[in-house]
Amino acid sequence: MHFENHIPIYLQIIELIKKQVILGILKPGDKLESVREFAAEIKVNPNTVQKAYQEMEREGLAYSQRGIGRFIVEDESLVKQLRHDASKLIIEDFISKMTEIGYSNDEILDRLKAKLNGG
Amino acid sequence: MHFENHIPIYLQIIELIKKQVILGILKPGDKLESVREFAAEIKVNPNTVQKAYQEMEREGLAYSQRGIGRFIVEDESLVKQLRHDASKLIIEDFISKMTEIGYSNDEILDRLKAKLNGG
Amino acid sequence: MHFENHIPIYLQIIELIKKQVILGILKPGDKLESVREFAAEIKVNPNTVQKAYQEMEREGLAYSQRGIGRFIVEDESLVKQLRHDASKLIIEDFISKMTEIGYSNDEILDRLKAKLNGG
Amino acid sequence: MHFENHIPIYLQIIELIKKQVILGILKPGDKLESVREFAAEIKVNPNTVQKAYQEMEREGLAYSQRGIGRFIVEDESLVKQLRHDASKLIIEDFISKMTEIGYSNDEILDRLKAKLNGG
DNA sequence: GTGGTCTAGACCACA
DNA sequence: GTGGTCTAGACCACC
Numbered sequence: 074m075h076f077e078n079h080i081p082i083y084l085q086i087i088e089l090i091k092k093q094v095i096l097g098i099l100k101p102g103d104k105l106e107s108v109r110e111f112a113a114e115i116k117v118n119p120n121t122v123q124k125a126y127q128e129m130e131r132e133g134l135a136y137s138q139r140g141i142g143r144f145i146v147e148d149e150s151l152v153k154q155l156r157h158d159a160s161k162l163i164i165e166d167f168i169s170k171m172t173e174i175g176y177s178n179d180e181i182l183d184r185l186k187a188k189l190n191g192g
Numbered sequence: 193m194h195f196e197n198h199i200p201i202y203l204q205i206i207e208l209i210k211k212q213v214i215l216g217i218l219k220p221g222d223k224l225e226s227v228r229e230f231a232a233e234i235k236v237n238p239n240t241v242q243k244a245y246q247e248m249e250r251e252g253l254a255y256s257q258r259g260i261g262r263f264i265v266e267d268e269s270l271v272k273q274l275r276h277d278a279s280k281l282i283i284e285d286f287i288s289k290m291t292e293i294g295y296s297n298d299e300i301l302d303r304l305k306a307k308l309n310g311g
Numbered sequence: 312m313h314f315e316n317h318i319p320i321y322l323q324i325i326e327l328i329k330k331q332v333i334l335g336i337l338k339p340g341d342k343l344e345s346v347r348e349f350a351a352e353i354k355v356n357p358n359t360v361q362k363a364y365q366e367m368e369r370e371g372l373a374y375s376q377r378g379i380g381r382f383i384v385e386d387e388s389l390v391k392q393l394r395h396d397a398s399k400l401i402i403e404d405f406i407s408k409m410t411e412i413g414y415s416n417d418e419i420l421d422r423l424k425a426k427l428n429g430g
Numbered sequence: 431m432h433f434e435n436h437i438p439i440y441l442q443i444i445e446l447i448k449k450q451v452i453l454g455i456l457k458p459g460d461k462l463e464s465v466r467e468f469a470a471e472i473k474v475n476p477n478t479v480q481k482a483y484q485e486m487e488r489e490g491l492a493y494s495q496r497g498i499g500r501f502i503v504e505d506e507s508l509v510k511q512l513r514h515d516a517s518k519l520i521i522e523d524f525i526s527k528m529t530e531i532g533y534s535n536d537e538i539l540d541r542l543k544a545k546l547n548g549g
Numbered sequence: 550g551t552g553g554t555c556t557a558g559a560c561c562a563c564a
Numbered sequence: 565g566t567g568g569t570c571t572a573g574a575c576c577a578c579c
Contacts, residue, residue, distance in 0.1 A: 078374075078375075081377075081577075081578065082578080082579085083578080083579095092292055092293060095293045095294060096293070096294050117579085118578095118579050120578090120579055121578080121579060124578085124579090156293055156294070159289075159293050160290065160293060160295065160303060163286060163289045163290055163293075164286075164290075164303055164304060164307050165307070166286075167282060167283075167285075167286040167304075168304075168307065168308070170282045171279065171282055171283075173211060174211060174214045174215070174275055174278050174279060174282075175214060175215055175275070176279065178308045181304075181308070182304065182305065182308065184279060184283055185283060185286075185287075185300075185301065185304060186301065188283050188284070188287060189287070189297045189300070189301065200553080200554060200555090201554080201555075202554080202555090226565080226566065226567080227566080227567065227568095228565090228566085228567095236555080236556090237555060237556045237557070238556095238557095239555075239556075239557085240554085240555060240556080242567080242568080242569095243554090243555095245567090246567095246568090250369060256566090256567060256568090257563095257564085257566085257567085258438075258562075258563050258564070258566070258567055258568080259562080259563040259564035259565075259566045259567070260563090260564065260565095260566065260567085261565095261566060261567080262566090262567075319568080319569060319570090320569080320570075321569080321570090330530060330531060333531045333532060334531070334532055345550080345551065345552080346551080346552065346553095347550095347551085347552095355570080355571090356570060356571045356572070357571095357572095358570075358571075358572085359569085359570060359571080361552080361553080361554095362569090362570095364552090365552095365553090375551090375552060375553090376551085376552085376579090377551070377552055377553080377577075377578050377579070378550075378551045378552070378577080378578040378579030379550095379551065379552085379578090379579065380550095380551060380552080381551090381552075394531055394532070397531050398528065398531060398533065398541060401524060401527045401528055401531075402524075402528075402541055402542060402545050403545070404524075405520060405521075405523075405524040405542075406542075406545065406546070408516075408520045409517065409520055409521075411449055412449060412452045412453070412513055412516050412517060412520075413452060413453050413513070414517065416546045419542075419546070420539075420542065420543065420546065422517060422521055423521060423524075423525075423538075423539065423542060424539065426521050426522070426525060427525070427535045427538070427539065438562075438563065439563080439564085440563080440564090474564085475563095475564050476564095477563090477564055478563080478564060481563085481564085
């Protein structure tokens with residue numbers, strides 16, 4: 074796996090897993106790969122995966138059962154929630170950044186349409 | 193000046209100045225505030241401003257004249273260039289993030305329109 | 312290590328490392344000494360080494376991995392490239408300087424031969 | 431006039447004048463342009479020209495007569511001397527730099543010949 | 550342990 | 565006055 078240099082790897086791991094939940098690759102209640110397994114697979118230090126998993130627990134996205142493993146929380150509304158939270162942040166961030174460099178709402182929409190229709 | 197906590201101050205300074213150029217507050221050829229002046233004004237260490245300025249030089253946005261000061265490069269196309277580069281990055285980032293969490297082009301546009309028309 | 316007085320130490324560090332890469336003492340992919348280690352070894356401030364290393368990163372000669380270390384880029388053509396770039400600059404600089412003080416191509420060659428053969 | 435950024439302007443001025451002497455544009459005994467005239471011509475601060483002239487006096491290359499002006503020293507061997515000194519430094523610098531990056535004497539000669547014959 | 554950032558303070562050459 | 569460099573020392577996040 075390829076990591077962006079300026080963002081902590083453990084955060085990138087969390088984002089990766091969140092996306093998999095949003096896209097249905099991982100479902101509520103599913104077991105996560107073990108720290109060692111996953112670390113080996115994506116070639117990072119196990120401590121880094123450990124930190125990512127712990128952070129996910131802290132956020133209420135996962136929980137651990139001793140001796141058995143870690144699981145995505147069994148909250149069926151989780152997917153919707155994640156998707157909604159993520160998209161809201163992304164959209165707000167987008168608008169504020171464009172506004173800061175002087176784009177009006179109409180220009181933002183125009184630029185986006187142009188980009189979506191053809192590159 | 194108020195700084196975001198997790199982004200290096202020198203990067204925030206660069207962004208601030210780029211925005212000022214884009215918005216026409218600073219024009220090509222204009223003299224930048226001296227390192228010491230600017231540092232005092234925004235209450236950071238002069239070295240931090242120095243680092244920001246030097247990074248801007250490396251990016252080709254400014255140049256220094258010893259004993260005289262630092263200047264925005266005298267490239268009249270600079271403003272357009274900066275605005276275009278910035279908006280391109282922002283838009284591409286936006287689309288790729290939305291796509292990664294499963295939004296279609298139409299959904300992206302719909303969500304954006306909704307947000308722009310009233311929140 | 313001995314430093315020329317009028318050239319910034321951090322630039323001399325960069326030149327030193329480039330030469331080591333060119334001469335094969337450092338190979339692509341090799342780990343650089345840590346900032347602190349190297350600083351202690353050559354008796355300069357760690358910040359000075361840091362600055363040299365960061366400049367090498369900007370030039371695409373090295374990259375850093377947080378918490379792990381810094382490495383020469385894993386580009387096998389790097390050595391050739393560095394050697395070629397360096398020699399090209401040196402030769403062009405030499406010829407232009409000699410030409411500027413009125414030496415013809417033949418005279419340049421004669422003077423060089425004389426110097427190489429003994430004096 | 432265009433100045434290299436990393437070399438002090440006053441040194442570049444000295445080099446310029448030395449070259450003019452070597453090339454016979456300025457002859458021993460010739461009057462130098464006044465500080466103000468020259469400064470205006472090459473668009474630098476008069477102080478900078480002043481410093482260049484003073485340094486040339488210190489080196490024994492020029493002398494001043496109060497109220498009259500500054501002159502290149504009337505030493506007929508000066509031209510030869512300057513040319514010889516300059517070329518010696520340039521050649522030694524060239525050889526040592528090429529040797530440091532692993533070029534043998536033969537390779538140095540080959541590269542130079544290649545460059546002089548067409549490249 | 551590693552690199553990254555920041556502060557404080559100093560000295561220098563240059564204009 | 566200006567920018568450029570360097571030191572000393574500190575704190576942080578990351579691995």
